[in-house]
Amino acid sequence: MAHGDITIGGIFPLHYRVELPATDYTSKPLAAQCQGFDARALRWALAMRLAVDEINNSVDLLPHHTLGYRIFDSCATPVTAQRAVLAVLNDLNVAQNLMCSGGEPVLAIVGESGSSQSIVVSRTLQPFRIPMISYFSTCSCLSDRKQFPTFFRVVPSDDYQVKAIAQLLKRFGWTWIGVVTEDHDYGRFALQGLKQEIENTDICLAYHKMIPKDFKQDQVLEILNVMRKSTARVVVVFSGEGEFYPFLKEFMTQNITGIQWVASEAWVTASILAETYPFLTGTIGFAIRQGHVPGLQEYLMMVNPQKYPSNPLVQELWGALYGCSPSPSNGGTQLPLCTGQETLRKQHSAYMNTSSTRVTYNVYKAVYAIAHSLQSFFQCVPGSGPFNSSSCGDINDIYPWQLQHYLQEVSFLVSGEHVNFDTRGDSVPSYDLINWQRQKNGDISFIKVGLYDGARDSGKELVIQDQAIMWLGNQSKVPVSICSDSCTLGFRKAVRNGEPLCCFDCVPCDSGKISNQTDSVDCMECPEDYWSNANGTTCIPKIVEFLSQRDTMGVILMVIAIVGSCLTTAVLAIFLHYRGTPIVRINNSELSFFILFSLTLCFLCALIFIGEPTSWSCMLRHTTFSITFSLCISCILGKTLVVLAAFTATQPGNNVMKWLGPVQQRIIIFSCTLVQMLICAAWLIASPPFPYRNTQYQHSKIILDCSVGSDLAFWCVLGYIGLLATVCFVLAFLARKLPGNFNEAKYITFSMLIFCAVWLAFVPAYVSSPGKFTTAVEIFAILASSFGLLLCLFAPKCYIILLKPEKNTKQHLTGKTTK
Numbered sequence: 001m002a003h004g005d006i007t008i009g010g011i012f013p014l015h016y017r018v019e020l021p022a023t024d025y026t027s028k029p030l031a032a033q034c035q036g037f038d039a040r041a042l043r044w045a046l047a048m049r050l051a052v053d054e055i056n057n058s059v060d061l062l063p064h065h066t067l068g069y070r071i072f073d074s075c076a077t078p079v080t081a082q083r084a085v086l087a088v089l090n091d092l093n094v095a096q097n098l099m100c101s102g103g104e105p106v107l108a109i110v111g112e113s114g115s116s117q118s119i120v121v122s123r124t125l126q127p128f129r130i131p132m133i134s135y136f137s138t139c140s141c142l143s144d145r146k147q148f149p150t151f152f153r154v155v156p157s158d159d160y161q162v163k164a165i166a167q168l169l170k171r172f173g174w175t176w177i178g179v180v181t182e183d184h185d186y187g188r189f190a191l192q193g194l195k196q197e198i199e200n201t202d203i204c205l206a207y208h209k210m211i212p213k214d215f216k217q218d219q220v221l222e223i224l225n226v227m228r229k230s231t232a233r234v235v236v237v238f239s240g241e242g243e244f245y246p247f248l249k250e251f252m253t254q255n256i257t258g259i260q261w262v263a264s265e266a267w268v269t270a271s272i273l274a275e276t277y278p279f280l281t282g283t284i285g286f287a288i289r290q291g292h293v294p295g296l297q298e299y300l301m302m303v304n305p306q307k308y309p310s311n312p313l314v315q316e317l318w319g320a321l322y323g324c325s326p327s328p329s330n331g332g333t334q335l336p337l338c339t340g341q342e343t344l345r346k347q348h349s350a351y352m353n354t355s356s357t358r359v360t361y362n363v364y365k366a367v368y369a370i371a372h373s374l375q376s377f378f379q380c381v382p383g384s385g386p387f388n389s390s391s392c393g394d395i396n397d398i399y400p401w402q403l404q405h406y407l408q409e410v411s412f413l414v415s416g417e418h419v420n421f422d423t424r425g426d427s428v429p430s431y432d433l434i435n436w437q438r439q440k441n442g443d444i445s446f447i448k449v450g451l452y453d454g455a456r457d458s459g460k461e462l463v464i465q466d467q468a469i470m471w472l473g474n475q476s477k478v479p480v481s482i483c484s485d486s487c488t489l490g491f492r493k494a495v496r497n498g499e500p501l502c503c504f505d506c507v508p509c510d511s512g513k514i515s516n517q518t519d520s521v522d523c524m525e526c527p528e529d530y531w532s533n534a535n536g537t538t539c540i541p542k543i544v545e546f547l548s549q550r551d552t553m554g555v556i557l558m559v560i561a562i563v564g565s566c567l568t569t570a571v572l573a574i575f576l577h578y579r580g581t582p583i584v585r586i587n588n589s590e591l592s593f594f595i596l597f598s599l600t601l602c603f604l605c606a607l608i609f610i611g612e613p614t615s616w617s618c619m620l621r622h623t624t625f626s627i628t629f630s631l632c633i634s635c636i637l638g639k640t641l642v643v644l645a646a647f648t649a650t651q652p653g654n655n656v657m658k659w660l661g662p663v664q665q666r667i668i669i670f671s672c673t674l675v676q677m678l679i680c681a682a683w684l685i686a687s688p689p690f691p692y693r694n695t696q697y698q699h700s701k702i703i704l705d706c707s708v709g710s711d712l713a714f715w716c717v718l719g720y721i722g723l724l725a726t727v728c729f730v731l732a733f734l735a736r737k738l739p740g741n742f743n744e745a746k747y748i749t750f751s752m753l754i755f756c757a758v759w760l761a762f763v764p765a766y767v768s769s770p771g772k773f774t775t776a777v778e779i780f781a782i783l784a785s786s787f788g789l790l791l792c793l794f795a796p797k798c799y800i801i802l803l804k805p806e807k808n809t810k811q812h813l814t815g816k817t818t819k
Contacts, residue, residue: 004068011111016242081117115139115186160429204502291361429454490536751792
């Protein structure tokens with residue numbers, strides 16, 4: 001028991017669970033019984049005593065005043081925590097929960113560990129405006145100054161813990177996780193904060209379950225069944241060790257394996273869990289910052305039953321450490337008797353672990369924060385302080401709300417750390433990353449493998465020593481916890497209906513789109529002149545397609561065109577050589593020469609269609625083709641008229657031949673050709689053909705072609721040629737039965753029939769053929785019709801000239817030779 005000029009209170013979870021008595025509603029129920037002694041919490045309480053003793057013996061801090069204290073047990077539950085704070089305020093002797101007390105008013109309280117308990121305690125203290133400093137309550141809800149105006153803490157808020165955990169999950173690629181929380185504000189607010197942190201990331205919750213406040217096996221089994229069936233291998237737990245301990249006991253009986261635990265700061269350094277449940281090896285989580293409490297180990301070793309023979313907590317400590325009791329028990333479990341002189345050893349880690357003090361160090365800081373605030377109050381100069389000048393620095397006139405003012409402004413160094421509070425009563429966020437590793441002797445050690453410093457620049461807060469981590473099953477390989485495997489390059493994610501975003505199928509990118517990174521949400525469309533490769537991983541230049549001189553088709557058509565022109569030239573040479581023979585002279589040799597000349601041009605104009613389209617080649621293609629064919633058909637028309645006139649001139653009184661002399665024939669040819677030339681001129685002036693890059697017909701290619709410019713002009717050109725051919729065909733058809741062994745009208749009829757058939761077949765083929773095939777079809781029509789005219793008109797004559805010269809006579813050709 002310690003008295004002092006100023007009294008502070010302390011509330012610690014010296015037991016970690018409460019057994020509720022049976023209620024039959026016929027009699028007053030018994031008080032709840034605290035069970036499960038927590039040696040670690042006793043170490044926290046003794047750290048408070050140590051700090052008070054240091055301050056009372058200090059010549060620099062509160063040199064003319066002493067501190068007293070009252071410490072009570074909260075039993076790690078809100079109800080008993082409220083009973084404890086009322087006991088502190090009323091100076092009540094609460095049975096075995098009392099550790100030490102004095103009768104002075106309480107100015108501040110150090111407590112509590114659990115957030116739910118701190119909420120109750122803080123609200124109970126608010127009417128009295130008594131400040132409290134928590135050493136282990138991390139719920140972000142406690143940062144609300146409107147609800148908790150007197151609350152301070154030397155442990156970071158869960159706002160920062162969930163940020164750290166979210167970064168940890170992203171760092172190791174754990175996108176499919178389960179979350180288990182206690183059914184208190186601590187668990188609820190931690191879950192809410194974690195959901196906010198992962199909202200815009202690839203991390204999804206497979207499930208979220210709450211450990212029931214009152215342990216019920218059927219509800220716990222339901223949670224464990226979800227964990228067993230889930231594909232999530234990483235489970236984040238926000239719970240105090242009191243609620244988590246019985247849950248793990250049931251977990252162990254269900255033989256569930258393969259779970260990688262991520263611990264909150266509430267249990268990541270809980271030695272009782274590490275000693276009881278060996279399957280927790282590999283657990284990783286953030287612990288509050290480690291600090292040094294000088295002289296703590298020696299101070300703890302001074303505690304024994306001989307020094308505190310009537311203190312029930314020391315009796316329970318001996319029972320927990322040695323399994324014996326230094327004095328006979330009045331009830332409950334009977335333990336063997338021991339002397340009480342047993343030596344405390346380092347292997348009693350729950351109590352004697354002073355190598356990495358965390359919560360203990362926070363308790364130590366909290367007491368020093370109160371002491372430094374009191375120091376600031378006593379150093380206040382009358383008349384210059386924030387309060388009534390008469391009460392400034394007066395120990396007999398100090399109130400808790402005055403102390404809160406100085407707590408808000410406090411700033412000091414303890415064990416090399418700078419301690420202060422922000423406007424919400426929070427301290428600077430800093431965590432150690434702890435990994436549970438099994439040593440050779442079988443014990444689990446808490447190994448620091450990284451840190452999280454909230455004061456660092458964004459994105460650089462988390463530092464991890466990956467090679468120092470030992471995972472589940474003492475493996476060095478990072479566990480995998482994903483709902484769906486990553487989508488490789490060339491694929492995109494397609495979310496499954498009714499499932500979280502982390503559960504998806506990998507769908508290949510559509511043609512023309514690529515994905516050049518894993519887990520792409522969308523495929524990127526290639527630029528207009530590019531197309532996706534076969535794997536859909538990169539954009540490659542589109543194939544440029546046109547009828548080239550290097551294409552097999554282009555070479556074949558060129559050869560045919562050149563052969564055709566050579567044949568036509570050869571026929572022209574034959575006709576020139578035999579121009580004096582009757583078969584050449586009988587039907588106006590001049591027209592035959594014109595026809596052969598124009599046919600040569602028709603064959604050669606096909607070459608203009610082969611090669612990459614340019615502005616000039618596009619304009620020359622159709623105009624040259626149309627004019628040469630118009631010239632050719634005009635000449636054939638003239639020949640047809642001459643043939644028809646020659647056979648009808650034999651009738652008495654018919655002098656039609658005088659109107660179809662050489663001059664008139666030339667006028668007919670020139671006039672018919674001039675009409676086509678005028679149409680072409682108007683076409684070139686109004687809307688000339690031009691090169692066109694077609695990227696729509698076949699998306700993987702760029703088709704270079706000549707656009708006709710004006711469809712009307714194009715079809716007018718073809719229509720005019722068709723008109724000439726039709727007139728020629730009709731006239732030749734009428735003259736087919738005229739007398740004579742060599743009736744040229746028959747051959748003209750066949751030639752025009754072939755010509756019209758070819759170009760009628762050209763129209764649908766031209767419309768439906770894509771790309772270079774359109775050009776090839778047009779060339780084919782030109783060559784086929786040219787060959788048809790050449791063969792039908794001149795092959796019979798060449799046959800007679802070269803092979804049947806005896807028939808190359810006027811009598812034979814006119815049919816007057818008798819057999």
